[in-house]
Each structure stands twice: as C-alpha cells, then as structure tokens.
Amino acid sequence: MKAKNRSYAEMMDELTRLVDEVGREDCPVDGLESRVARAAELIGLLREKLKATETAVKNVLSGLDSAE
C-alpha cells in the first residue's frame, strides 16, 4: 500500500507494531533487518507528514492575519 494513500494513524499503528516486534527479545533475527528497515521508512514518511501539516497550519493562520 502506498504511503500517500494511508493516513497518519494507519502508518503510526504499523510503526508501533513493528517497534513492539523489534523490541521483543524473542523477535527472530531473520525478520529483524526487514522490520527495522520498514520501521525506518515509516518514520521518514511520518516525519514528512508532520512537517507538511505544520507548514499548512502556519499558512492558514498567516492567511487569517493578512485577511484582517
């Protein structure tokens, strides 16, 4: 599933699950690398979403100021 089509919450759920799995002592080493890689990818996407949201909010609020 493409990251653009997924909500922040969905991606966050996946990341949380991955973190839980990776943190468990019984996490098989075989899947550890791929889970870490996926977790790192999700973290990057979520950071981008947060940054875009912050920029959008600031633009909206600055638009209110200039309208006055």
Add this chain to the structure above:
Amino acid sequence: MLSMAFPEPVWVRGVVALAKKGSPAGHQYFQITDPCPEGGQTPAAADCALFAGERMRISREVGRLGLLFTIEDGMEARFQVSPSIYERNGRFSYIVRGFDPEYTGSASAIHLKRLVEKLGREGILGENGTLPFPRVPLKVGLVTAENSAAAEDFLQTLRESGYPFEVYTSWAPMQGVETAAGVNAALVRLITVAGLDVAVITRGGGSTTDLAWFNDESIARTIAQLPFPVISGIGHETDMTLPDFASHTRAKTPTHAAMLLVDSVAGFIDAIEDCAVSLGRAASPRLTLERLKLSQLTSTLAKKAERPSVHFIGIISRATAMIQGRVLPRVSGHHRTLDHLQSRILNLVSAGLSARLSSLDRMEAAVSRRDPAKMLALGWSLALDSTGRTISSVSSVKPRDTVHLKLSDGKLKTRVERVEST
C-alpha cells in the same frame, strides 16, 4: 352712305350675346345687345365681327395693361366699331375696331357672378370654409407678390403684434396672364409645410381688370382641396374676386388679413387669461382654507414632533454610548480571543507535532537499538547455514559443515572442525 355718315369709328356699348368661339381664321362673331330694354321688349341686337387682325391687335393692347381680352356672353363691353352692311346678305353689322377695357370691369363682375353660381352648385366654394379655423394660427403661409406693398403691410402687421408668427412665403404673380397658374402652384407648395395653420392670399388694390385675373375657377378648385383654411385679402374692401368666395375667410385688405390672425391669437390669449383669473377667483377661498389647515397641521406636527425628537435623540445617544462602552470592548475582546485561539492552535499544533516527532525519535532509537547492523558493528557476528538460515544452536551443525559468518563489513565462509556444547 354708311361710310359717309360714319367716316370715323364710333363707340357703342352693350351686353355681349351669342358669342362664338373664334373661327379657324381667328375671326370672332357675336352680338351686342341693349342692356336695358324698356317694357320687357326684346333687346335690340346688332351683329359684331371681330376680325383676326383686329383681335390680335386689341389683345396685345389689352395685354400690355396686364389684362386678358376675351369675348363672352353677358359681358358688358364698350367697343369702337365701324357700321357696315354685309354685301352678301345685306345685313347690318359692326366691324369691331377697338375695345374699352376699363368699361368691361362690370363684365368681369358678371363673369365672376356666373363662376360663383357654377362653382357654388358644385360645392367647390364651401369646401375650404368647412375646415376648422385654428384658435392660435401662428404658422402662416403667405401667397403674394415678392417685394410687394401687400407683402410688406401684411408682414409688418404681424411683426407689430409681438406674437411669434412663423410665416412661410410662397411668391406668385398677382397680376397678368400667369396669375392663376402662379397662385395655384404657390398654394400647392404650402402643403409641404408641416403643421401649417392657415394660408393667406393677398394683394393690394387695383383696377377691376387687374383683379379680374383672380376670377379663374382653377384657383377656386385648388383652394377647395387644401388641407388648411385660406384667408383671401385681394384688393380693397369693395373688390370681390373668386378666391374671396372660395376661401375660408375674406379679408378686406392685406393688413386686415394680418389683423384677423393677430386678433385670433390675441383672443385665445385673452381667453386663457380670463380662465386663469376665473380659476383663481374660484379657487382662492378654497386655497386660503387649505393653507390655513396646512398651517395648523404644520404647527401641531411641530409641537408633537418636538418631544419625540428629544426622546429619540436621547435613545440614540444612549445607544451610541452603549456601543462605545460595551459593544466595542466586547468586539475587541473577541478579537483578542481569536488572536489567542489562533496562537493556541499554532502552539498546540506545534506541540502535537513535536510530541509526535519525539515519539518518532524514540521509536527510531528503539528500532535502531535492535538494528542487527549496530550489533554487528560492536563485533557480534551472525552464523548462517548454507541456506542462509540463522544458526542459533550448536546442535544444528556437525563437524565439516560449512558455516557463513556475517560480520559488519562482510561475510566469512568457515568449516566446523569440532562441536562443543556449553
């Protein structure tokens, strides 16, 4: 004997009878009769012969006077004649040598009378008189001779009136053989003047023969067909011409024709002024009463309006004060609230984002700690069998097996020499 008795032509007078049209040779024959036979007797009559040569000469002489020479029944005339006996039949006759145009004026009157009777029977003469005469005839068509005294008299009278007459001149000869055709054309030209109120045909006084040029039935027929009334003012008061009978109104002179128009306008204005005065008189008591009522109402209204106006001014002042004291601060308060909320939103969003970022950082750290690459970097290695599966127990291998060791910077292919359990 006759020629001996009348060596010179003599003058005879009488009434023309049995006038025949001119012969192919140009001669004309008629009788001259006694105008006043006594006791009802048959009037004495004498044959007259007007030969072509004399006829042309007389026509020229009369024409120089601006008159038309014609011989018609009923015409009272005075001829210069030579008595003669026609040898073939022995009959007595007069050979016409001359003609007295002045005397024939009365003949013109008879001619006019006959025309009036004839055209009257046809209904031509009363036609123009049936048109309504405008109450304010300010747009006037003038048919007269250019630069004539009649034109000047007429126009001067209109000018002196001070009323705003508009005069459309349509010049025409007022004497001579071209009179009828010229007057007819001038009248017809006036039809093109839009909204013309009235036309005036006028000329000054003259001899009966001068005025006789107007006794042409074509002029009467033209007048009968005009869409506007015609005033005829030709000659003096005692002169009568055919247009006088055919027109709507007859004026005695050119000046009189103008005065008829001036009087009509003046009459209308007087009537209007009379109406205004009458209306004023009739309305005055009522107006006075209404003015009094209006004055009282105004006074009452002013008194009643005084209190409410003070009252309303007080309300408006209080409302203004309230707006200034309460509403405006509240509006300002709302502004501040909104600003605060806006800042808060920004802060919350920033805080929320920061928290999420922190959470992501922690998760990243947690993930990073479990990253096999980090462990390998610390010196740990990962043992894999030939299929790439992790070897987590010594029981999974035996001596001489090939074991792959994954290090941080590459792989080692090793062989098991001995297996020892801990």
